[in-house]
Amino acid sequence: MTRALGFRWLVACTALIAVAWVTQGPDPARGGPSATFVFPLKLSGKTWDTTQVGKPGKKLGVGKVKDKTVAAVLRSEIVNAATDYLHLDASGQFFLYYDSKSSWRVATNQFGTNVTMLEGKVANDGTFWMFGEYDIPPDDETGEVFATGRVKFERGIFNPKSIKGVAYFFSEDIQIGLIVKFKTRKAVL
């Protein structure tokens, strides 16, 4: 339990990583972008340790997710059991790979390794629904991910300029829930 509590914010990062992607490529003919766009993410939100049961309705096992803390954990500057559930990386950030209007990926690096895929759809006005499953390291544990929000396109084309929204994560295996707001920083690729 203590370990799970300690990992709450880390798991939050994990959940974001789970933002997924699709195997099908960009489809400009249907309004998709012609290349993958990689955005570093800024995150903030809350984590829940759902194993904690007390007085019904009481806020219990709830922690905060902050960008600074996420960075410190990913860079191993903070020793925490949550480290086991994340793909640590010197970048100290999560990255969103926008492959198309129906497929995204999330990882803690910008090189496309250890990615979590998200599938769904971006509507014409930029509203999106993205579902995925995060493969929690090191074992076979998993967690469900859902992300929603809005994509702002570049003028006249469907290339993403910026994205913001909320990512939701819950894992029955590790009994951790997350609700994390995110927004993209300037694209790196």
Next chain:
Amino acid sequence: MPRHRLHTPSLVLVAAFTALTLWSTHAPNPARGAPAALSIFPLKLGGKTWATGIVEVPGKKVGVGKAKDKNITAVLTAVLPDFAADFLQLDPSGRFFLHYDGKTSWRVATNAAGDNPTTLTGQVANDGTFWMFGEYDIPMHAENGHAFVTGKVKFERGTFNPKKVSGVVYFHGEPITSGLILKFKTLKALP
């Protein structure tokens, strides 16, 4: 005869004891987070729908419609012909019902009996925040739609029995190129 007279009350006592034992073993147990029994809530819904297959000027709001409780009732009761009618389990109830089976499993159906339900699984945290994921078996389509529901459960005082539930439903079905974002809240639970 005296034996018979004794036998009847004995049976009653045994039955009463058995019932009491069963009740007590299934009674609410806040420590374990278990609700006392299934609660069925009619739902009030309202929000927007997106026809995600429509592509126009990037960023333009196209193919976006409103989903109102009245319209939903009209569609479910087959009073109003609608695109959605082919993909829903129509029912004279004219409503969606949330079957709250526990903190980790819910079902949603267009009838109070729970026929043709969509199962949602996830978790309700101690403070009532919840995450529920599910797949909707779209009629006439092999591929399912994905649903996610989040929000808050308000518990009855001192127990984990749900008093009311409110939140947002997110749905996208690739086969029907439709997306939904609907706010919902429960009406009074059915007796």
